[in-house]
Amino acid sequence: MSRADGLSLHAFTDLDDAPEIGPYVAALEEFDRLPLLVELKHLGIQRTRTGPGARVLDVGCGFGLESLRLARAVVPGGAVTGVDASARFVAEARRRAAAEGLAVTFVEGDAVALPFPGGEFDVTRAERVLVYVPDPEAALAEMVRVTRRGGRIAVIAPDFDTNTVGVGDRATTRAILAHECDTAVVNGWLPRRLGPALAAVGAHEVEVASRMVVLTPDLAAAYFAGVASSAAAAGVVGEAVAAEWTAELTRRRADGTLFAAIGYYLFTATV
Numbered sequence: 001m002s003r004a005d006g007l008s009l010h011a012f013t014d015l016d017d018a019p020e021i022g023p024y025v026a027a028l029e030e031f032d033r034l035p036l037l038v039e040l041k042h043l044g045i046q047r048t049r050t051g052p053g054a055r056v057l058d059v060g061c062g063f064g065l066e067s068l069r070l071a072r073a074v075v076p077g078g079a080v081t082g083v084d085a086s087a088r089f090v091a092e093a094r095r096r097a098a099a100e101g102l103a104v105t106f107v108e109g110d111a112v113a114l115p116f117p118g119g120e121f122d123v124t125r126a127e128r129v130l131v132y133v134p135d136p137e138a139a140l141a142e143m144v145r146v147t148r149r150g151g152r153i154a155v156i157a158p159d160f161d162t163n164t165v166g167v168g169d170r171a172t173t174r175a176i177l178a179h180e181c182d183t184a185v186v187n188g189w190l191p192r193r194l195g196p197a198l199a200a201v202g203a204h205e206v207e208v209a210s211r212m213v214v215l216t217p218d219l220a221a222a223y224f225a226g227v228a229s230s231a232a233a234a235g236v237v238g239e240a241v242a243a244e245w246t247a248e249l250t251r252r253r254a255d256g257t258l259f260a261a262i263g264y265y266l267f268t269a270t271v
């Protein structure tokens with residue numbers, strides 16, 4: 001798949017079936033640099049008190065973008081472990097850790113059945129992962145189980161109904177974006193469930209922060225082209241309407257007038 005075809009977020013549910021992971025690696029790297037998301041990550045580090053000596057678990061670590069950064073934050077005396085469902089991402093994470101000379105452990109595993117004993121970590125985090133997990137409450141229960149009493153957990157996730165893009169008329173854009181929210185991931189409204197879910201698994205001192213993360217024009221154009229084509233394929237809008245919408249997207253990207261953003265939430269809690 002090339003960037004011109006648009007990115008489908010469905011693929012993050014089973015990356016090992018995707019024809020190639022290159023476009024997903026590139027998109028995650030681009031997302032990872034967005035300044036407002038970076039702010040939220042830093043706040044997560046502060047609120048979980050992730051520092052020297054901490055034993056950290058990164059659930060759904062992907063190819064280790066944040067795990068590798070955290071590995072530097074926990075020296076001396078700490079350790080970072082990443083777990084991900086994708087064998088290809090785990091292999092890429094190990095390759096990157098070796099290239100950077102960082103001792104991070106990466107293992108393949110499912111967020112709802114974490115392959116670790118209870119109380120193993122001081123901090124357990126999951127960034128942009130639980131929207132893909134059919135039973136996020138089960139994943140949170142696992143995060144609580146593997147975190148020591150008094151330890152901290154952090155979840156960073158978008159709410160897909162906050163997707164914003166300055167293209168098209170309201171009815172068309174609303175129809176396209178609602179389809180994306182309802183189909184791209186299993187939990188498009190995840191942040192609305194997180195507070196009650198954390199309470200249900202016994203976490204306390206729950207704090208919430210958010211950022212409206214503004215996308216770069218390139219990332220927005222690649223992502224929303226895929227969103228429009230998926231809505232057209234499902235018959236939510238006609239092919240001609242989707243083509244016109246995508247043409248405006250492409251034109252705005254080229255002339256520098258493309259605005260797009262999505263709301264991200266950080267939930268932190270004590271176990």
Ligand SMILES: C[S@@+](CC[C@H](N)C(=O)[O-])C[C@H]1O[C@@H](n2cnc3c(N)ncnc32)[C@H](O)[C@@H]1O
Pocket residue numbers: 012013015028032059060061062063065066083084085086089109110111112126127128129132133
């Ligand atoms: C959007 S990526 C985010 C990766 C990383 N956390 C980051 O922020 O760069 C979503 C990741 O969740 C992983 N994933 C999806 N479902 C999972 C599950 N049930 N258990 C573990 N990992 C899962 C995917 O393989 C993918 O690496």
